[in-house]
Amino acid sequence: MAVALSEFWTRLVRNGVTDASGCKRYAAGYAEKTGGLPPDDAVSLAKYLVKTGALTPFQAKSLLGSEAVPILHGRYLQTALAAAVPLSRWLPVVRQEAGSAKPAVGVLFRTTPEQLSGGRDQWVAAHAGVTSDTLQSIELDSVDDNIVVYSPLPSGASLSASLKAGAKLSPKKACEIAIAVCDALAALHASSLWHGEVRTDRVWIGKDGSVRLLRDPSGPAVSPQLENPFAWLDRSESPTAYAAPELTDPSAACSAASDIYSLGCLIYRLVIGELPFSADSPAEMMSQHATVTPAPIAAAVAAGESGDPLLRVVAFAMARNPASRFATVSQFADALRATATMIESAAAEPAAAEPTSSSRPVVTETVAPALLTPTPAPAPAPAIRTQSEAESAETPVVAIDRDDSPASQSHAPPVAVSEPSEPDSSPSLPRRRRRKRKSNKAPFILGGLCVAVLMLMIMLLVGGTGKQQTVTKKRTRPPVPDRVPSVTGASRNSETKQPAKSAGVQTPSDTLGYQVVDDDRLLWLPPFATETSAPLSMLPPGPAVIVSVNLASLRSNPKGALFLDSLAPDLQGLLDQSVARAKVPIEKMNRLSMAMHKGKEGWPEVSLAVTLREPTPLDSLVKAWDVSASRTPEGVTLYAGDEVDSDAYFVGDVDANGNRVTAFAVASIARTKEVAENAGANILLPRSMQSLWDATSAETDFVVIATPNFLFADARNLLLDGAPRLVAPLKSFLIPNVAAAMMLAHFDDERLYAEVRLSPSGGISEASLMKHLNEAVDATPQWAKDFVLDAVPDSSWRLLANQLPAMMSFLSRYARYGVADRAAIGNAYLPADAASQITLATLFAINTTGNATGVVAATASKKTLTVEELLSQKMSVTFEQESLEFGIDIIAEQFAAFLPEGTEVPPMRIIGGDLQKMGITQNQQIRGFAKKDMPFRQVLTDLLLGANPDKTATGSHDAKQALVWVVADDPTRPGKKELLVTTRQAAEGKYELPAEFVLQP
Structure with a gap:
């Protein structure tokens, strides 16, 4: 039964469709259409209002019912029962904007407590803070003490x-x-x-x-x-x-x-x-x-x-x-x-000729x-x-x-495209004979070479980031001194050439007709030309880390050879591993390049590209490789052994007369096929890496370029194994402000030129990143002083350690900084003799225990600790902001540093599937985390409290605390334990909860 006319007018006003003056206008309009007659009933009036657009059919039906159906929700007037798919759970509404005669059209979502539980309210709030002209708006509001989400959306x-x-x-x-x-x-x-x-x-x-x-x-x-x-x-x-x-x-x-x-x-x-x-x-x-x-x-x-x-x-x-x-x-x-x-x-271009039905326009991608x-x-x-x-x-x-x-x-060159070869009848790759699988550790061991070079470059330039230092006002750089701090501390006159003239001095050039001006506000000029970048040939596409070493140049330079010796025996052992994969003596290598891709369990997959000093007969190489030739369906020849996980080889252009090879690739079969399909040509890099790589030269001795996210995620075990003490300071410096980092070093007759280039991520400018780099390098002298005061270096290198502050001060004084090519840059010249001394001292320092107590602990008799004893051990850890995933890694690393050397720490693992079922991500952010002299179990508990999505939880005993840690049997190590991060829901009936997470009545 339809509502009475008077009630219908009342409902129009009560639901915000119009006001009293609006009702008069509607009545006048109706009378005008009917020859001056007022509406007889509510139905006829509703039809008129629908026809004129004042009401929608849904609104008219809701207002005409015997029992009123509310269509006004706060200040939102509903226009239909539900929005179109995929918004059927939203209500189409209009919202009267203040000061606007035309209401805003959009959709409204009425939330329930269940929909905002478990930390989902934080996700809604995070989305509400992100706006874009082409992104659906999320605006939070309240209706009857309930949270609603309004989204302006056109019809x-x-x-x-x-x-x-x-x-x-x-x-x-x-x-x-x-x-x-x-x-x-x-x-x-x-x-x-x-x-x-x-x-x-x-x-x-x-x-x-x-x-x-x-x-x-x-x-x-x-x-x-x-x-x-x-x-x-x-x-x-x-x-x-x-x-x-x-x-x-x-x-x-x-x-x-x-x-x-x-x-x-x-x-x-x-x-x-x-x-x-x-x-x-x-x-x-x-x-x-x-x-x-x-x-x-x-x-x-x-x-x-x-x-x-x-x-x-x-x-x-x-x-x-x-x-x-x-x-x-x-x-x-x-x-x-x-x-x-x-x-x-x-x-827009006029057609040169009428194309036939079978032809298509050719678009040149230039x-x-x-x-x-x-x-x-x-x-x-x-x-x-x-x-x-x-x-x-x-x-x-x-x-x-x-x-x-x-x-x-x-x-802007035209597109270079290699046409694929036509398949022929040549046999495809032979089926591998099943043999006992051998664990090939070569790629993992070789990856340590990347760490050695990475450590060298970063510690030369950002070695002081491990401690937070007060940055004083930068002093004016003095002229380059004639004396360089030596290992013994004795005075001697350095015959090293100065990198450039002192600031403000102009030196005319008679042959070129221009003047070179040296200013300590400018970057040092590299000792090489950058018209031709370092080669990227024979590498598989898409690497996250690239290392290129000009072995021939380094070995032929006495200073470079001394520098290599300073990194021995570790570096030499790693180079030997490269030789073992390439099956070519190091004396015959001109350049060795490495590419790292995502591997397994935090170890990257390493591929090699070898350029030979002299063309070598292909037959002799194949014999040394102990492989046989195979052809892919595309007609590309590869060389691979019989082992399932053996390396495969791809050779570059072969001299037709002597059948000699100058370059080849060594990688897994899948990666080698990628190199072959690119014909061994230079690979392209993402913008953040390519802009850095363009500053290299084919003459450069060392080049390392990396994406920080890869280093701390897919290559995390590489860093933890090769340079565990560098992980924390490196991460604090690189994440999240650096999209790509490149370090290079080059020796001339008497100098070492070192340079670091950092490509900023979207959240920081090049100038700000340059400032951070400057502050990090300026902190290295204080870092060295603290090390000498706190550490107990071995007597074999104590004399060298005492000179470390002076050497770092020299490096900091003559480093220069600038911004160019969308990158923050820092570079420096060092006397070649000093380069090996600084490198050796720095590597020793980062691997030396911080104090005497630590030395005693390391030499004391080792005791096997139970899991409960380990959980009771005290530790300290501090970080400003990290995700749950990286926070776990930092705590595990710091905890291991507080234990006697050789103590086994149970592995820690996040069960991502359990978290995902409750809508929890491993990227949950923890801010301002600082714990000092607290039991390991308490530190781990506090981390999960900080990462818990529901911030209303009162503590670890609260049922709202979704994240928990448990001790479980390690399936990969019989008789051993592991620590798992899971959810309270997933752990129920499966694991025994620690006392910290047991619910209290």
């Missing part, structure tokens, strides 16, 4: 609803949508929030043409193979259709790289009209992501410059190896903008230099060239690497 529909089956968009339109999504993701990633669900049903297309990326703020991004019971958005598409290969493991966490891969799949769907893969089950779908290349992408890359430029960019985004994708979504957006410009240019000049608008991507990522012998995935070096920006 429209999801992209999946707008696309009919098989429908596709023009490349230009697809680029516009993808660029908008990139901008939205960039805002999320800047706050370390991953989307995890980039697909067409998460893109909202407004009727006004606007594009917004929808998001679910209920918690961290979850695996596409898992259901989120607290999700705020519907799933109308299969999540696995857009899932990155690394998410095959349900416990794997989403990342920026997985978002980039999903966006690549989305673009593919828009321009091709169908998803990249089709399967009957999620498992089969994930398998295809990891093994199959979509035919259109393979064809676009194989076609080279004439291939579809947008699909070639998509190929880079959809690379199976995360390291081979765009480093950031901002880089992805740059590439898309450049592609859109190319598409528009190609469409970006004009003007497009690469930085402007206020986002810069388009530079020229792109393709590289294969041969993870499958039959259908290799192709990745596109970017080259945005200064050289490419000034000359």
Whole structure:
């Protein structure tokens, strides 16, 4: 039964549809339409209001019922029963803005206590703090003491609803949508929030043409193979259709790289009209992501410059190896903008001839230099060239690497594409005979060489970061002295040439006709030309760490040879391991390069590239390698042994007359195939690394470039094994402000030139990073003084240790700093004799126990401690801000340092799957963590209290404390124990909780 007319007028006012004056206007308007007659009943009035747009059908039905259905929620007026998919759990509303005659249209989500429990309220708050024009807004409000989320959203529909089956968009339109999504993701990633669900049903297309990326703020991004019971958005598409290969493991966490891969799949769907893969089950779908290349992408890359430029960019985004994708979504957006410009240019050019139905336009992927000049608008991507990522012998995935070096920006060369060889009837790789598997430790041992060089360069320049020192006002640099601190402390005149003239002195050059001015505010000029960078040939693509050593130059230079001797015997042993893999004497090597990729259990996978001093017959090399030749289906010749995990070899250009080889690669079979498919050419690096590498030279003796995140994650055991005392200071200096770091060293006749370049991450400027570098180097003299006062160096090098402060002071005084090529730079010249002394003293210092008590403890008789005894041992640890994952690592490392040498510490492990089931990420941040002389168990408990998502928990005995640690049997070591970080829910009935986490009545 319809409501009475008078009641209907009352409900209009009560629900905020209008006010008293508005009712008069509605009555007058109705009378005007009916010849002056007032409405007879509420139904006729409601129909009139619906027809004029004053009410929606839903509102009219709600107000006409015998029992009023509230449509006003606080200041939000509901307009329909539910929003369109995927927002069916949201209410379509309008909100009257203060001072605005037109209400704001959007959607409203009414939360429940369950939806905000378990720390999910913090995720909502974090999302509310991230805004972007192309990202769905999240605004927190309160209605009837309940938290609601309002999101201004124009009328429209999801992209999946707008696309009919098989429908596709023009490349230009697809680029516009993808660029908008990139901008939205960039805002999320800047706050370390991953989307995890980039697909067409998460893109909202407004009727006004606007594009917004929808998001679910209920918690961290979850695996596409898992259901989120607290999700705020519907799933109308299969999540696995857009899932990155690394998410095959349900416990794997989403990342920026997985978002980039999903966006690549989305673009593919828009321009091709169908998803990249089709399967009957999620498992089969994930398998295809990891093994199959979509035919259109393979064809676009194989076609080279004439291939579809947008699909070639998509190929880079959809690379199976995360390291081979765009480093950031901002880089992805740059590439898309450049592609859109190319598409528009190609469409605007008049056709030279009428193309036939079987022909297609050829788009040359050359970006004009003007497009690469930085402007206020986002810069388009530079020229792109393709590289294969041969993870499958039959259908290799192709990745596109970017080259945005200064050289490419000034000359913008055309795309260089290697055409794939046609398959022939040659036999493919033979099936390996099954033998007893041998553990090949060579890659792990060789990785220590990277650590040695890395330690050398960083300790030369940032060795003082281990302690926080007060930075005093920088004094004026004096002229370069004639005396250099020696090991013995005796005075002697140094015959070392000064690196340059003193500040302000001008020296005319008669031959060149210009003057060289030395100023201590300027960087030292390197002793080599940088027109040609150090070679990157014979290396597999996508490395996270690269080490290049010019062995011939170092060994032929007496000072360089002395420097190498100062690192012996460890360095020599590592070089011997390189020789063992390459099967070539070190005297015959001209340059040795190493590339590190993600390996297993914190040990990186190491590949070698060897350049020989003289061409060597191929037959003699094959005999030394003890391998046989094999041909891949693509017709590429590799050399591999019979062992399943043996090294494989790929040779470069062979002299046709003498069948001689000048360079070859040594790596696993999979990595060697990647080198072969690139024909051993120079690889391309991400922007943050390439801009640094361009400052190297083919003459440089030592070069090390690394991404810090890789060092402390995928190569963590390498650092812990080779330089455990450097992990904490290095991490505090590099994370999170450094995207890539490069250290180089070069000897001339009487000097060592050392340089460090740091590429900043998005949260810091080059100038600020340079200041941090300056402060770190200025702290090295005080660090050395503290070491001499606190440590007890062995008598064999005590005399050298006493001179360490003077040597560090000399280094700090003559180091210079600057900003160039989007990097913070510090460099210095040292007398060649002093270089080996500083290096040797520094390496000894970082491996010397800090005080006499420590020495006594180390030499005392070792006692086997039980787990309970270990948990009661006291320790101290401090860090400003770390994630749960890295916080565990730091505590374990610091705890081991407080124990007698040789004491076995049980391994500590986070069970990521248990955390993920409760929406907890290992990236939970702990801030201001400082513990002094506390039992290990209490330190570990306090860490989990700080990482607990629900901040209302009153302590470890509270049921709201979700994170717990337990002692469990180690399945890999019978009779041993391990410490596990899990959740209270997962531990119930499976593990015995420590007393700290037992619930109190």
